[in-house]
Amino acid sequence: MKNLGLYIHIPFCVKKCNYCDFYSLGCPSHENTEEYVRALCTHIGREGKKHRDKIVDTVFIGGGTPSVLSENSIKSLITCLKSSFNIAEDAEISIEVNPGTVTKEKAMLYRSLGINRVSMGLQSVNDNELKMLGRIHTFDEFKSSYKALRDGGIDNINIDIMYALPNQKTADLIKTVDSVCEFEPSHISAYCLKIEENTHFYKIKDTLCLPDEDEQYNMYLTLCDRLEKMGYEQYEISNFAKKGSRCVHNLKYWLSCEYLAFGPSAHSFVDGVRYSYKGDIKEYVGAIKSGQEPNKILEAEYTLTEEEKIDEYVMLRMRLADGVDTEKFFSRFGISFIDRYPKLKKYEKDGYVIHQNGKYAFTKKGFFVSNFILSDILENI
Ligand code: SF4
Structure with a gap:
């Protein structure tokens, strides 16, 4: 199950x-x-x-x-x-x-x-x-x-x-x-x-x-x-x-696991689809009371492409101190992590990223500017 x-x-x-x-x-x-x-x-x-x-x-x-x-x-x-x-x-x-x-x-x-x-x-x-x-x-x-x-x-x-x-x-x-x-x-x-x-x-x-x-x-x-x-x-x-x-x-x-959310503005990720309800309690309560399908109160619904799934996986895992395990990355997506994100080497040299035990992760200094680094390494892929 x-x-x-x-x-x-x-x-x-x-x-x-x-x-x-x-x-x-x-x-x-x-x-x-x-x-x-x-x-x-x-x-x-x-x-x-x-x-x-x-x-x-x-x-x-x-x-x-x-x-x-x-x-x-x-x-x-x-x-x-x-x-x-x-x-x-x-x-x-x-x-x-x-x-x-x-x-x-x-x-x-x-x-x-x-x-x-x-x-x-x-x-x-x-x-x-x-x-x-x-x-x-x-x-x-x-x-x-x-x-x-x-x-x-x-x-x-x-x-x-x-x-x-x-x-x-x-x-x-x-x-x-x-x-x-x-x-x-x-x-x-x-x-x-x-x-x-x-x-x-x-x-x-x-x-x-x-x-x-x-x-x-x-x-x-x-x-x-x-x-x-x-x-x-x-x-x-x-x-x-x-x-x-x-x-x-x-x-x-x-870790990109599945979660189902309830209530206005709540975000779900189920069966590969991300969706969120509108941030409007009146509309939410009205729709549920009148028996409407929840898709009537959706604000957004999106199925990620294969390419987006890879980038999202990296964006989310790099928030964790454990970072990305390159072997697991390869077995999941069939591509080399560092070949896809070569700019990480520069950040490793400058002390923002550490590569050890087969994992790439941010250092504390890297965490502080992680939004900037992630948008740089994910750019133009
Ligand atoms: S208004 Fe204050 S208490 Fe309410 S959710 Fe926002 S931060 Fe939390």
């Missing part, structure tokens, strides 16, 4: 953060969230019938802020997932939460439903930085929520942090990294702030004092080194895990 991952998008947040361009709506009403979960369950039930031949080994309930859902809604959602798909007994089931939206009781409920991994957005331990980012919580509120998760029996926890924030210095980042490590989460994700269109930060971008590229590079190296010293292995550009705690669901994205 083939394995499958499931992603469930919960597009609600208490309020929109200043930097966020994910599809999510602030200030949801109880009626809206309940109606949305009913539509999701209808959709999940319909799609489940088409994938009875697969074993679901990961579920990721992301957003948005899934922890804004009521206890009844989360129960209905998990019950529906379990009755619609063959979910493996040892499946990794993750949920994203934000400080201030979880209690010990909620954590206990998650655990009783089989949720065994929680990802919490902290971003910074500095209350001024949190305020500037438009987060809904202080560092103290994070501490209470983290304790509630632990007291509720959740021991596999990821904490998200961000760097390269306006006015941030490396010393500020060190404070965040060191404080986060004191909680001993099993996993830490560290993202560089990007100013995206359709965000509040984009509107005021000319007034933001962002660290320059050298400072950003210094921050990235500092956080990688510090996390490594604290026992977190970097297994992807932005992801660090204690031994045995890599996020299996997210690895599916980078």
Whole structure:
């Protein structure tokens, strides 16, 4: 039986953060969230019938802020997932939460439903930085929520942090990294702030004092080194895990494994086809309620050509610290990796890429500029 991952998008947040361009709506009403979960369950039930031949080994309930859902809604959602798909007994089931939206009781409920991994957005331990980012919580509120998760029996926890924030210095980042490590989460994700269109930060971008590229590079190296010293292995550009705690669901994205997604703006990759739904909750709920086929609410659908599959394989695998195994590449595509991407030799000479044990992978310095290098090596193929 083939394995499958499931992603469930919960597009609600208490309020929109200043930097966020994910599809999510602030200030949801109880009626809206309940109606949305009913539509999701209808959709999940319909799609489940088409994938009875697969074993679901990961579920990721992301957003948005899934922890804004009521206890009844989360129960209905998990019950529906379990009755619609063959979910493996040892499946990794993750949920994203934000400080201030979880209690010990909620954590206990998650655990009783089989949720065994929680990802919490902290971003910074500095209350001024949190305020500037438009987060809904202080560092103290994070501490209470983290304790509630632990007291509720959740021991596999990821904490998200961000760097390269306006006015941030490396010393500020060190404070965040060191404080986060004191909680001993099993996993830490560290993202560089990007100013995206359709965000509040984009509107005021000319007034933001962002660290320059050298400072950003210094921050990235500092956080990688510090996390490594604290026992977190970097297994992807932005992801660090204690031994045995890599996020299996997210690895599916980078290893081109299959995943099926539900909700507005959610992206799927099934049977060689990539597709996504429109980022419009009204349209999504309306279409599902009126029994329309999901293809009516698609934003994009695309089957990769053979050539695109090769480049995508490289783009995704090079995000991983393991990089590309040249023998596996050859047996999968029947061509030599370095013959196809000869420019990598130049980057290897300059210390951005390392070639060892039959694998090509980015060094830390290479990770920092990996977007640039990948677009260079994939150009004109
Ligand atoms: S809580 Fe997360 S998803 Fe919601 S607005 Fe903030 S960054 Fe975006």
